[in-house]
Amino acid sequence: MAPPNTVSQKKYIKRKAPRGFLRRVLKRHKPHLRLEKSGDLLVHLSCLLFVHRLAEESRTNACESKCGVINKEHVMAAAKVILKKSRG
Amino acid sequence: MPESVAKPVPEAQVAQPSRRKSSQGSLELQLPEPEPPAPLPQGLLAPGKRKQRLRLYVFQQGVDEGLPLSHEPRGNPDASSLASSLNLTFATPLQPQSVHRPGLARRPPTHRSVDVAAFLQDLRDTNLAPPNIVLEDTQPFSQPLAGCSPSMHGSQPLPSHTGAEDTERVASPRTWSSGSRLQNSSPEKPAQFLARKAKEVNALALGFPNTSNSISGDAVEPLQDGVGEEAEKKMEEEEGLSMSEVKETTGSQGPFRAEQPGGHTEVTESEGFQGAVETEEPEESKGDEDISGRTACPELASNTPAFLQTKQRHQFLELAPPPGATVLPSEPMEPQLARHPPRPRTTGPRPRQDPYKTGLSHYTKLFSFCAKMPMEKKSLEIVEKCLDKFFQHLCDDLEVFAAHAGRRTVKPEDLELLMRRQGLVTDQVSLHVLVEQHLPLEYRQLLIPCAFSGNSVFPAQ
Numbered sequence: 001m002a003p004p005n006t007v008s009q010k011k012y013i014k015r016k017a018p019r020g021f022l023r024r025v026l027k028r029h030k031p032h033l034r035l036e037k038s039g040d041l042l043v044h045l046s047c048l049l050f051v052h053r054l055a056e057e058s059r060t061n062a063c064e065s066k067c068g069v070i071n072k073e074h075v076m077a078a079a080k081v082i083l084k085k086s087r088g
Numbered sequence: 089m090p091e092s093v094a095k096p097v098p099e100a101q102v103a104q105p106s107r108r109k110s111s112q113g114s115l116e117l118q119l120p121e122p123e124p125p126a127p128l129p130q131g132l133l134a135p136g137k138r139k140q141r142l143r144l145y146v147f148q149q150g151v152d153e154g155l156p157l158s159h160e161p162r163g164n165p166d167a168s169s170l171a172s173s174l175n176l177t178f179a180t181p182l183q184p185q186s187v188h189r190p191g192l193a194r195r196p197p198t199h200r201s202v203d204v205a206a207f208l209q210d211l212r213d214t215n216l217a218p219p220n221i222v223l224e225d226t227q228p229f230s231q232p233l234a235g236c237s238p239s240m241h242g243s244q245p246l247p248s249h250t251g252a253e254d255t256e257r258v259a260s261p262r263t264w265s266s267g268s269r270l271q272n273s274s275p276e277k278p279a280q281f282l283a284r285k286a287k288e289v290n291a292l293a294l295g296f297p298n299t300s301n302s303i304s305g306d307a308v309e310p311l312q313d314g315v316g317e318e319a320e321k322k323m324e325e326e327e328g329l330s331m332s333e334v335k336e337t338t339g340s341q342g343p344f345r346a347e348q349p350g351g352h353t354e355v356t357e358s359e360g361f362q363g364a365v366e367t368e369e370p371e372e373s374k375g376d377e378d379i380s381g382r383t384a385c386p387e388l389a390s391n392t393p394a395f396l397q398t399k400q401r402h403q404f405l406e407l408a409p410p411p412g413a414t415v416l417p418s419e420p421m422e423p424q425l426a427r428h429p430p431r432p433r434t435t436g437p438r439p440r441q442d443p444y445k446t447g448l449s450h451y452t453k454l455f456s457f458c459a460k461m462p463m464e465k466k467s468l469e470i471v472e473k474c475l476d477k478f479f480q481h482l483c484d485d486l487e488v489f490a491a492h493a494g495r496r497t498v499k500p501e502d503l504e505l506l507m508r509r510q511g512l513v514t515d516q517v518s519l520h521v522l523v524e525q526h527l528p529l530e531y532r533q534l535l536i537p538c539a540f541s542g543n544s545v546f547p548a549q
Contacts, residue, residue, distance in 0.1 A: 014450065015528045021447030026498070029483040033490065034497040038547065041531045042503035042519075043482065048526050049512055050478055051451050054471070055458035062461060070459055072467040079474040086510045087481060 017044035046086075054082045448472050482506070500535075 022040040057078035489502040507513040
């Protein structure tokens with residue numbers, strides 16, 4: 001399926017969900033578990049939201065430290081917070 | 089309409105001339121037709137009645153169904169008035185010119201049925217003329233280009249056949265075939281076409297390779313091959329997939345390619361000289377019919393060069409060297425293209441992490457896009473680790489939820505519960521809202537149940 005976005009990936013991102021990848025990940029971690037048909041799309045949705053929050057948090061961290069570039073410290077700090085939040 | 093007729097009809101049935109007149113007058117009032125005015129003397133009415141009687145018979149056939157009253161007035165003298173009324177009512181939709189030939193005029197023009205297919209079939213049927221007639225006609229350019237283009241389109245199946253056939257039979261140089269094609273293209277007389285077509289069909293039935301070989305072999309070979317190559321190249325450039333598709337559909341690429349030089353030589357010329365018209369037509373023809381399109385291409389090509397050739401034969405020689413030059417670069421291109429796919433081969437075993445990392449890279453790219461700020465490479469690695477942990481947590485949670493529900497399969501309800509616990513889904517923000525916000529249409533349709541026609545919901549709940 002062709003991604004609806006156009007050519008350059010600098011400005012546009014693929015909106016396709018790596019469904020095979022997600023199913024494989026679940027199988028690897030929990031082989032006894034099965035996934036339903038549209039389940040992996042929701043998994044993809046949760047990943048999207050996680051990444052959104054992570055990026056937002058790391059961006060905030062970088063802006064607070066008045067850096068023009070996102071460093072790994074910013075990312076680390078953001079990851080701590082967000083992972084805790086998305087523990088469920 | 090019949091109701092309007094019904095009203096004057098009972099009036100006329102009183103059998104009063106005044107009533108007739110009035111009925112006619114009423115009819116006249118109702119109808120915009122330029123009928124004779126009411127105060128006409130009855131003598132004039134009589135011929136009108138006769139005309140209308142004549143028309144009545146014709147119209148009755150069509151009117152019988154609609155009007156029960158039509159049966160009554162047949163034997164009555166009032167029938168004329170009724171008929172006139174009927175005629176009037178039914179003549180209004182038709183043009184007034186239909187008075188003279190009502191039957192023919194009433195028939196709707198049906199000559200708009202399939203253009204190409206019928207036309208081609210007709211041409212095939214008619215294109216059975218003997219080759220003698222072809223040879224006799226020595227003025228192929230009687231018609232201008234404009235005339236040739238529709239004829240070309242129509243006679244597409246013909247010229248290649250004739251050319252192939254002629255080359256087979258006479259083993260003559262290209263001029264003969266072109267000459268035959270010339271005559272084929274310009275005059276499209278049924279007799280000629282019938283004879284030609286029959287022979288062409290026979291020739292074609294024998295085998296395309298023979299014809300193609302004959303075509304390529306008989307005429308100026310290098311020129312044809314070169315021009316054919318160039319034609320192929322041009323065709324591919326301009327038509328691209330259509331040609332290749334046609335080639336593939338035909339199945340045998342060998343004979344097809346062999347044929348192409350004969351056809352393409354002309355195609356190139358046509359393209360070179362006329363340009364878009366011919367290219368469009370072969371494209372259309374190819375798009376329409378596989379085999380016929382395939383033949384149409386060379387046919388069309390034969391058409392155009394046919395009448396061009398006689399005028400500008402010397403230009404063929406001029407074309408020869410450039411096609412020869414262009415052939416060379418095109419030829420090495422093709423083997424290189426064939427070599428390209430197998431060339432970049434990575435040796436060695438693929439590490440197990442690769443598919444996992446490539447999958448994660450999808451999300452890391454998403455991360456760098458969402459951050460809207462430049463990032464370091466190391467921070468991306470951290471993002472990957474973070475995602476890895478996130479997936480682990482996700483799987484654990486899903487397992488717990490599924491086990492809590494006594495299931496071995498993870499269902500969307502588990503996912504929703506997970507997101508609710510994460511704080512993404514609240515009472516204000518439902519899962520569907522998030523789905524609509526972040527997922528593209530194809531996934532939205534799969535996730536959100538929507539009602540379709542036939543009282544069905546997809547996906548089923």
